[in-house]
Amino acid sequence: MSIALAWFRRDLRLADNPALAAALAAHDHVVPVYVHAPHEEAPWPAGAASRCWLHRSLVALDRDLRARGSTLHVYAGDSLATLREVAAATGAHAVYWNRLYEPAARARDASVEQALRADGLGVHGFNSALLCEPWAIATASGGPYRVFTPYWRNLRARLEPRPPLPAPHRMPATAPATAPIDALDLLPRRRWDAGFDAAWRPGEAGAEVALQRFLDEALGGYAVARDVPSVAGTSRLSPHLHFGEISPMRIAWEIEHARVDGKEAFLRELGWREFSHHLLFHFPASSERNLDPAFDAYPWARIEPRQLRRWQQGRTGMPIVDAGMRELWATGWMHNRVRMLVASFLTKNLRQHWLHGARWFWDTLVDADLANNTQGWQWTAGTGADAAPYFRIFNPVTQGERFDPDGTYIRRWVPELAAFDARAIHRPWTVPAALRRSGYPAPIIDLGASRAAALAGYESMRRAE
């Protein structure tokens, strides 16, 4: 009898899972394995919000496997040692997995593959996380892209969504169940994650519901509504995509066949996700270091723990910034437009290094993703590939007026300001008596002066080049 291991990592689904499908096609029995090994993800092991999601996602995957007669075999420890042990115990002679692209995961997988092959096991890797492998697209001179538009033109021209692979109907169990998922200790002791359950449904079935909701209700208006944080105008698929509960190919397939406007705008955002992975793959140090080395000479302000805390808590006195930071804390997610605004405020108005923001997002986002987070922060800070010109510093007041004109989003997350009218809600300090009564703080920084200081810092950096 031929037995194989399917090593689940961030591909926590049964449908359109190429590694699982290939293992099932080639072997009589497939043992689904998950190994919790945060030390192998250093220096970016999953943050607190991600672990909350992961717990729920593993529970969902195990439930889906049990419905097919199987179970998820869960372990904690060293990946290679665990795979060796499970292979020996089950008599497996091949291991199947879907590829990851973060530098630490790639290094780990390369050494696991080498060692397993040396043991005489078959090793089979697949792409399930991206529309296109990061190395498959290159500029005319053969190098990586650093600018999004030509990258996307290249990828879009070759993108041919294929129909998704079906989920298996039955997967008979081959080995006794292992440690319960609770033993991984992924959930916080003090359950601050209660708000997540109202906002999310982790797991493959939840991803499917999110996709259908988006196709039915939001795709048609996406090009415009995607910038309005008070409405559910985007897909909210990001945590599902990060944990591989749905494949980008499956999403692209559905989008390609949808008969509505707005398709291209949405595919383009999936393209940004691809571009982020392309960048992280080709510039693996970029999660720690400026992609544009000129910014190594940028005069960041001295670290201000008090200001940083006020930013994290959503008490900067800048209403749309605070609304975003509180949405993040309550739900583990923040609207993309507002992510750009809070990141710009931290890196340009407060002139704090983008890594301070990236680390906070890493711990608090349920969709925290090394490629997307790095790219998002470096782009906004101006230090990255294809970054917005540095001098285009977002003004949180005018951005709030433009994208949250009646203040609905701010009112939802900053209830102290609920009674302010649509104009004053974006600049509550202009009504000092009402501001005092509200308990909402005055701004921690002057927008004009801090903008001028950021530009002066940029000029001094340019002169140093």
Ligand code: FAD
């Ligand atoms: P939709 O608008 O429905 O887009 C569909 C999918 O496309 C998303 O789920 C996501 O996978 C991808 N996508 C959309 N916008 C972007 C983008 N700008 N860059 C890369 N991929 C994109 N996204 C993450 O998934 N994880 C992160 O850790 C992350 N950190 C960010 C940090 C900053 C400072 C900024 C500015 C952006 C960050 N983003 C991150 C990108 C973006 O904000 C989120 O992907 C998006 O808000 C998720 O919501 P959605 O699924 O409704 O997006």
